[in-house]
Amino acid sequence: MIWLLSTTHSKLSACIVLFAQIGLLSGCGAANSSPKLHTTISADGEMVATLLNAGTNQQILRIRNLKKDEDWRRVEAPPLTRTIRFAGQGHELLLTYTRPQAGVAVLARLNLDQPNSNLEKIFELSNLAFPVEVSPGQVMVRTRSEPASDSKSKRFYLSGYHWILVGSGQQVQQVGPNPILPYPAPNIVGSGFFWTEEQIDGKKDAHPQVLAYPLPGGVAPDIPRERFEKNTWAVECDQKAIRCLRSYVTNRNQRPEGDFIYDVDVLFGSARCKLSGMAGFSDDISVTPDGNAAVMSLAPGYDKPRHVVVMRFTPKQCEAVSVQHIHFEKE
Numbered sequence: 633m634i635w636l637l638s639t640t641h642s643k644l645s646a647c648i649v650l651f652a653q654i655g656l657l658s659g660c661g662a663a664n665s666s667p668k669l670h671t672t673i674s675a676d677g678e679m680v681a682t683l684l685n686a687g688t689n690q691q692i693l694r695i696r697n698l699k700k701d702e703d704w705r706r707v708e709a710p711p712l713t714r715t716i717r718f719a720g721q722g723h724e725l726l727l728t729y730t731r732p733q734a735g736v737a738v739l740a741r742l743n744l745d746q747p748n749s750n751l752e753k754i755f756e757l758s759n760l761a762f763p764v765e766v767s768p769g770q771v772m773v774r775t776r777s778e779p780a781s782d783s784k785s786k787r788f789y790l791s792g793y794h795w796i797l798v799g800s801g802q803q804v805q806q807v808g809p810n811p812i813l814p815y816p817a818p819n820i821v822g823s824g825f826f827w828t829e830e831q832i833d834g835k836k837d838a839h840p841q842v843l844a845y846p847l848p849g850g851v852a853p854d855i856p857r858e859r860f861e862k863n864t865w866a867v868e869c870d871q872k873a874i875r876c877l878r879s880y881v882t883n884r885n886q887r888p889e890g891d892f893i894y895d896v897d898v899l900f901g902s903a904r905c906k907l908s909g910m911a912g913f914s915d916d917i918s919v920t921p922d923g924n925a926a927v928m929s930l931a932p933g934y935d936k937p938r939h940v941v942v943m944r945f946t947p948k949q950c951e952a953v954s955v956q957h958i959h960f961e962k963e
Contacts, residue, residue: 669683674718678723687713707742713727717817722743723744726754738755761775764817766825766847775795776792777794793812795818825844826853830864839857865894874900875899879894879895894912907943912930913930913936924946
């Protein structure tokens with residue numbers, strides 16, 4: 633997924649779209665006033681975690697055990713926690729947070745089944761964000777080196793981003809291209825990964841580009857771009873890319889200029905089916921590795937409070953068997 637400024641956005645919504653989606657909220661005003669909500673679901677589909685006010689000292693990390701039908705529970709997180717993502721097994725949560733005094737960011741792991749367990753530090757480097765576990769003990773995470781200033785380049789401020797694979801013993805390998813635009817976590821498929829390039833910014837291609845790369849010793853996934861329509865904004869898939877949730881723009885051709893409205897549908901092999909009640913604005917969509925469950929944030933507009941939507945699927949059909957809208961208690 634690539635998020636770029638669109639000429640059809642208002643100035644404010646363009647700022648929100650670019651910076652909120654990649655976690656650079658400070659460029660658009662006070663981060664602690666943003667309603668942006670990170671969401672992630674555990675691999676077994678039993679637990680959801682959300683992060684509000686990411687990257688501030690007022691972040692709120694909440695979890696909900698869906699199997700036990702519990703209410704939301706607040707969990708203590710380090711100050712300046714930026715991104716969260718469940719690991720590939722159990723209820724271990726990967727998170728990144730900043731230590732500004734030390735000039736580093738930390739990649740860590742927290743076992744949510746053990747409320748009193750300590751935070752396990754995995755790795756630290758500058759500008760870590762969007763961790764995703766590609767195999768047990770191996771975490772892919774985005775970082776950024778300081779870009780060289782280039783006044784002639786319109787995109788110098790986006791350069792310097794790249795992805796690394798952190799293994800046991802803190803072995804580090806760079807993966808994918810360098811530099812790369814500041815994508816969030818990719819889709820891990822087999823022994824490779826991919827993003828789709830959004831098709832909003834006046835591009836004339838019939839389908840979005842699929843940017844696919846191998847993991848070390850692996851192969852890049854073969855994802856036909858014809859699977860995705862031109863109005864695609866973002867795609868989140870299971871680890872076989874059989875089921876994908878596609879976020880797309882519904883009012884692309886409407887005027888006057890204003891905020892885009894988004895919706896979500898399901899791509900299941902060659903089939904496509906709708907999800908009702910999903911129109912609005914979402915920050916994150918997360919799909920379990922087996923494709924049997926997914927979670928997303930949802931609001932009527934980008935500046936409105938979010939709630940959480942949990943979707944459940946069966947392995948043999950496109951349509952969701954349940955869609956659950958879960959709200960937060962007032963605090």
